[in-house]
Amino acid sequence: MSVTIKDVAKKADVAPSTVSRVISDSPRISEKTKRRVRSVMEEIGYHINYNGRVLVSKSTQTIGIVTKVSSVHSFDNPFFSEMLRGISDSCHESDYSLYLTTGNTEESIYKEVVKMVQGKRVDGVIVLYSRADDPVISYLRKSDCPFVMIGKPADRTSETMYVDNDNIQASLDVTDHLMKLGHKRIAFIGGDSQFEVARDRLNGFHQAFTKRGWKADDSWIRHIQTSSPDAQKVVDDLLELEDAPTAMVVTDDYNAMRVMNALRSRGLSLPQEMSIVGFNNTMIARLSTPALTTVDTQSVQLGYQSAEMLMDKLKHPDRINRSMIIPTIIVERESCIQKKDKGE
Amino acid sequence: MSVTIKDVAKKADVAPSTVSRVISDSPRISEKTKRRVRSVMEEIGYHINYNGRVLVSKSTQTIGIVTKVSSVHSFDNPFFSEMLRGISDSCHESDYSLYLTTGNTEESIYKEVVKMVQGKRVDGVIVLYSRADDPVISYLRKSDCPFVMIGKPADRTSETMYVDNDNIQASLDVTDHLMKLGHKRIAFIGGDSQFEVARDRLNGFHQAFTKRGWKADDSWIRHIQTSSPDAQKVVDDLLELEDAPTAMVVTDDYNAMRVMNALRSRGLSLPQEMSIVGFNNTMIARLSTPALTTVDTQSVQLGYQSAEMLMDKLKHPDRINRSMIIPTIIVERESCIQKKDKGE
DNA sequence: ATCTCATATGAAATCGTTACCATGAAATAA
DNA sequence: TTATTTCATGGTAACGATTTCATATGAGAT
Known part of the structure; x- marks a missing residue:
């Protein structure tokens, strides 16, 4: 069917093993032979079959x-x-x-x-x-x-x-960043909580409060699944709290944008009435309005x-x-x- | 090294070919033998090596x-x-x-x-x-x-x-859509013009004009590369035209958002001062403000x-x-x- | 001239499967 | 009973490469 190492060998009048050595550019083969074999490979259109190689070399690359x-x-x-x-x-x-x-x-x-x-x-x-x-x-x-x-x-x-x-630190930093801007009531909107990253970021969020001797209210902690359309509900809940948050840490740019849209649909103007930070610094963070302050995780x-x-x-x-x-x-x-x- | 078909064969006291037939669930093997072979495979932890198979069957799946x-x-x-x-x-x-x-x-x-x-x-x-x-x-x-x-x-x-x-038709339709909304001066902002899709969409854009007996001004036709930061320049150029367009067809949501940002940075309010349509109906179209009217290409x-x-x-x-x-x-x-x- | 030792290459085994051909036993037909 | 199928399985040669071991050749040493 296709051209194999044996065809090359035959045509170049060498053994298959020699051809194999030429392929791997072994120093044990003379330059003269290499040149000859290579020109034959060129001539009859040889290309290595990786499956054969993998089978013996046990490396798939x-x-x-x-x-x-x-x-x-x-x-x-x-x-x-x-x-x-x-x-x-x-x-x-x-x-x-x-x-x-x-x-x-x-x-x-x-x-x-x-x-x-x-x-x-x-x-x-x-x-x-x-x-x-x-x-x-x-x-x-x-x-x-x-x-x-x-x-x-x-x-x-x-x-x-x-x-x-260091998601704990990152989350701590970004929460502290909001605190430095004067925010005390800060919501945390995490993603799918089954993933480790969610824990760490929530952890860091809490630490930011602890560091200042404050405490985050449990009602500020929410989660939204990327796959479900619950951003609006979470935002609604949050806004209806007696002491509604003035800032939000959202653990993902994508969700941050969904949250921003939900906020806008409630008539809030951004960033005046709500400060938001996202995570990941994806393309969408650059493109959103207002452009999203975000934690660049350097994906x-x-x-x-x-x-x-x-x-x-x-x-x-x-x-x-x-x-x-x-x-x-x-x-x-x-x-x-x-x-x-x-x-x- | 690993468990092969031969190991299974030996342990089950059959030939390798029989094991192979069991793997492919050949009808030529009795149920009894299949059961026995399968239990041996289970027992000694056999798993097929695809490279071996590919080599002979010539199909990689x-x-x-x-x-x-x-x-x-x-x-x-x-x-x-x-x-x-x-x-x-x-x-x-x-x-x-x-x-x-x-x-x-x-x-x-x-x-x-x-x-x-x-x-x-x-x-x-x-x-x-x-x-x-x-x-x-x-x-x-x-x-x-x-x-x-x-x-x-x-x-x-x-x-x-x-x-x-049908990119020609899609582009024609969407341009016509803008025309129905009363727009006559419509810009076309294409992507990388080396790709076929760019031609087709530009083509459809022109056809929309032709259909009404109008003509698109050459100065309205622009291109931006996704990779370069020239969205602002294109927008600036367009706005400085004597008869600046009132609507824009942008052949990609991503670029549409960049254009929208560029327009906003020039102080235009959207969609009041410029109507925009995008292409592809990607996630970003849903999330942008204003949400982007776009051609769903059903990617x-x-x-x-x-x-x-x-x-x-x-x-x-x-x-x-x-x-x-x-x-x-x-x-x-x-x-x-x-x-x-x-x-x- | 003989011996040693690199150097360049060849021969053959191997990797794990599949597929073709063969074969013995059982089942059916004559 | 004997001939003919069918069925379940075995044996083994590919598939296309690499790799180990062997070997011929020639250079250098003695």
């Missing part, structure tokens, strides 16, 4: 990417796309390829991961999320497939490779470094598992302003 | 995805993510996997495509864009690797599988159908090449209004 169950929506969210871009950039530099899971239920994703790991389609895996009791992670740990997760592991942190932000870096870390591990399997914290940066735009009437 | 050169930015743009989601959904249903190109220069993408096709890593390819003189397309045509493109082929249309919108469907078409071709290679037009729908939101002073 491919890494698998596992997205959230809600990947149905995670592609929507630029945060994921940006991580993917970072991963993609890094892989390209090292000549690795990407293999994507396509499932959209927890069950089917699990199966796909097993399939791609056991089936030897990938050398390693990057998991784009972190949550407790994840069967995918348990499986990856059992198998000896190297993997790195983006986000802090729910358990066995020290033996797991991960790259993450591209998150992806890039996770891929680097994984490929490093693949190259040196005996090296100990590292992990990495990517710094966050508060990007100030126009969605937060000094609270007018400080007393009250 | 994987399709490759090729993105624009500007993939650096295409991930940013939700349009691409949504197509990817559609592809992903379809592939998952048929148990196919996805293989992504990671390059970000024209040269490196080309190489990766050759690598994945010649290297037999994929059974077919989906190209997420269309432009003239694309070496990737020439290559795919030369090789006999089935592929489908999203967007109208620049040439040899009838022999190429593609899925596309998820675009992706979904392209994958279906490709997999169908893979299953029936002799079937003739089909192509498909996905209908577009104008989604009216708040960014377009009746022009106030009709006379003028």
Whole structure:
């Protein structure tokens, strides 16, 4: 059917093993032979078949990417796309390829991961999320497939490779930022609370209050799922509180925009009547009006470094598992302003 | 190393070929043997190695995805993510996997495509864009690797599988929509003009004028690259025209939002002083203020159908090449209004 | 001239599956 | 009873590469 290493060998009058050595540019082959073999390869249009190589060399030069169950929506969210871009950039530099899971239920994703790991389609895996009791992670740990997760592991942190932000600190900082602007009643609107990142950010939020000897009211703490249309309800509830918040920390730009729209639909003018901060500094933060002040989690870096870390591990399997914290940066735009009437 | 079909065979006291038949659930094997073999597989933890299978069966059950050169930015743009989601959904249903190109220069993408096709890593390819003189397309045509493109082929249309919108009609419709609202001076702000879609939409724009016996002024036709910060300049130019447009057709939601921001920074209030329509109906169209009236190109469907078409071709290679037009729908939101002073 | 030792290349085993051909036993037909 | 099918399974050669071990050749040392 296609041109194989044997065809090249025959035509160049050498052994298949010699051709193989030419492919890998082995120093044991004379320049003369290399030239001859290469010109034959060119002539008869040879191209390596990776499956043959993988079978014996046991390396696919491919890494698998596992997205959230809600990947149905995670592609929507630029945060994921940006991580993917970072991963993609890094892989390209090292000549690795990407293999994507396509499932959209927890069950089917699990199966796909097993399939791609056991089936030897990938050398390693990057998991784009972190949550407790994840069967995918348990499986990856059992198998000896190297993997790195983006986000802090729910358990066995020290033996797991991960790259993450310091979400506690980031959340603390951004909440404090609002406090410095005079806000005392600050709402926290988190995302899907099953993910680790949600805990950390809520934690940091509380710490900001503790630091000042204040206390956040429980009624200020809310969650909205990216997938459900409950932004309006959460905002309504919040505005109807006796002491309605004057600022909001929303743990994701996308949700922040939904919240802003909900606020506007209640007639509030922004940022005058409500200060908002988002997270991730995605494209939408730049484009919103008012432009969103947000915590840049450097998603591209998150992806890039996770891929680097994984490929490093693949190259040196005996090296100990590292992990990495990517710094966050508060990007100030126009969605937060000094609270007018400080007393009250 | 790992558990192979031979280990199973030995333990179950059958031939490797029998195990292989059990895996594919061949009807030629008795239920009794199947049960026994399966229990052994379970017991010693067997899992198929796909590379071995691919080598002989010559089918990878994987399709490759090729993105624009500007993939650096295409991930940013939700349009691409949504197509990817559609592809992903379809592939998952048929148990196919996805293989992504990671390059970000024209040269490196080309190489990766050759690598994945010649290297037999994929059974077919989906190209997420269309432009003239694309070496990737020439290559795919030369090789006999089935592929489908999203967007109208620049040439040899009838022999190429593609899925596309009727962009000419869509653009005509949406321009006419603005005209019905009383607008006569309408700007067209296209994206990267190297892509086929840009031509079609400009074409439709002109046709809308022709249909009414009007003519679009050349100065109203502009282009902005997603990657460069020239939205403001384009807007400035347009506003400084003697007869500045009162409405704008922007061929992409993302750029539409950039244009809206540029307009606002010039002090215009929207939609009162400028009506805008976008394209693609991405998430950002829903979230913008005013919410963007846009042409829903059904990007998820675009992706979904392209994958279906490709997999169908893979299953029936002799079937003739089909192509498909996905209908577009104008989604009216708040960014377009009746022009106030009709006379003028 | 003989021996040693690189150097360049070849031969063959191997990786994990599948697919073709063969075969023995049981079932059916003559 | 014998011949002919059918059925369930076994044996083994691919598939396309890599890799280990072996070997011929020639250069240099003695």
